[in-house]
Amino acid sequence: MAEMWINMGPQHPMTHGLWNLRVKVDGETIVDAQPEVGYLHRGIEKLCEGKTYPQIIPLADRLCYGSSLTWSHLYCMAVEDLMNVEVPERAEYIRVLTIEMQRIVSHLMWLAAYAGDLGLGVGFVYTMREREVFLDLFQALTGARITYNFPRIGGVAHDLPPNFERDTLRAISYFEGRLKEYEDLFEGSKIFMMRNVGVGILKKEDAINMGVTGPTLRASGVSYDLRKDRPYSVYEEMNFNVVTHKDCDCYARYRVRMDEMWESCQIMKQALKKMPKGKVRIVSPRNAPVGTGLARVEDPRGEGMMYIVGDGTDKPYRVKIRSPIFVTVSAAPKILIGYKVADVVAIMGGLDMCIGETDR
């Protein structure tokens, strides 16, 4: 069969979101690939310039539907850096607790989508069911299920609701049991292993050269996690491991995310245990000084960064967002070439695409 280009997207079940992957196939083998992003560009960076600092928090939530809280937290951290605001310690602990919960929710959504991509029907439904447990906790905490609008400049919106600690511990113990079940469901399936082991190899050097971050980088054997390497919030007081895997393939990416969910549970437990009493929010100034603010966090998908320039008014002069997936997707051709069409879903699913933050 002659070589031909296939458009996988913008409307295709493989694309979680609105983007296009053009692959050139020779029969079933991929010989070339071109990712095209930009279908979901909403101009968020520009929109931010017309809004006051607190008004941007819900907008930052909309950056990623999978892990919205990480992005509003990142924005708040950047503004706090700009305004030199000290956050109360209890607020920092609540932030860490919610971010780790968000990481679990995000990874579970990834796992569900991944199972759906590989055709594993029950995997999709069961992981979504467990995600619901944490979404209910978020609902109790913030009143919303996807976009929470919870962090504030100088703290969080409000304190934990009654019994939140007890419910969270219950959810964690329930989820830790379920995590073992998933390992049986996924890794106990021979076909799942056939589809994952040795597929989509991204070598360590390539991953570093292309600026890939997050679980994809850690699955290539690089121990790089901002929570450990450049601790923000109160992460230096938490005891957890940076999960890495040396296999560099889709299975390694799956394994890293599964172990990260486990580590997130441990961090949540520690955060609940060490949480001090006190205020959760201080009143932040309305106008930012002339200067710049920078924050970097470990998003569930990689390293997120925000850079804010203040000009003395109550609106930012410029906001720059560094998206982890925008960088990761540029590495996709390198991973894809040489594999089969059917591996596209496994490989691109394993990268955990989120187009909201990629196109911004």
Added chain:
Amino acid sequence: MNLFEFCYGIIHWLVDLINHLWYWLGDVLPWWFGDFFDAVGNFAASQGHMAVMTIFLEVVIVVVIALINVLNFIWIFRKFMGRMFDFYGPYYVGYRIGGWLQNLADGIKLFVKEIIVPAKADKMGYLLAPIIYIGSSILILATIPFSENFGVATNESGSYVPAGALFALAAFAIAPFSILLAGWASNNKYTLIGGMRSAAQMMSYEIPLLMTVASVFLLAGSYGFVDIVDAQHDIWFAFPLFIGFLIFLVCLAAEVEIIPFDLPEAEAELVEGWTTEYGGMRFGLFYFTTTIRSYAGGALATALFLGGWHGPALIPDEIWFLIKAYIVYTIFQWMTWSLPRVRVDQMLGIGWKRLLPLAVINLMIAVALKSMGWF
């Protein structure tokens, strides 16, 4: 009384009734009309014509009953999937019968949809492919008897479609041609890849399938369903030919394209595979036909390996046959929802490297059993 006698009775009565009227009409009309009427009436009452009409009636009865069962199968598919996925499945349409009417509601919805032919499609192939696919699949149903007395027979003594099992498998194997045609004629890259995959898959899984069926034919000493089932009176072939039974189920899963092997319509990679460009009732019929093939697969597995309609006499034979077919189908669905999809090269590898040698071993076991005189 078997189905042939029943249908023959009906046809005989009908022909008598009509011929009374006919001859009377011939009598009152002028003489040259009368001769013609006599000739037609005599032809209608002739043995050959009555037998042909009887077989037509039998086929209609058997196929309609099978199609109603296929509706049940779709209902089971949805309900079972729902239970596995933590929801109820169809519920409101036909509330008192567990949402059974949902299928009919969906069918009506698909019927009233606009029929669209893609502008760049090859019209002839695009329209012909569903006809071949559906026709060949319904053809399978006509050959499968529900019991010794309930199936398409060719004369009063109840001698069934000669080589019925062989005929059913032959009808089963026509489908890849229509799938390839559909994939090519739709003029779409996804459908093309889906059609190619389907052709590769069905070709490579047809061979181990037929080799396991050959072992059954060998033990039973016949190509007909009734003889094969009678040969399993003492022991089901699934026990001596256990390897063969497993190979048969795996190959059947590949033939009816359910999830570990549903590469031709892998929705994550190829949108809907070779059915991408089909809409409305054409898609509905493809969907329905896929279930027909699943039903036929379950019935074939029942007849060839699971003792057919044999079972304790508490329940009628026909119901035994259907129960077994339903169980096989439910196992298929269970497999579908709890396994991921294999890749195309792995699928071919499984077919040629694993199943084919195993099928040969199975055939050798059958030969050994036969030559030792145990069957």
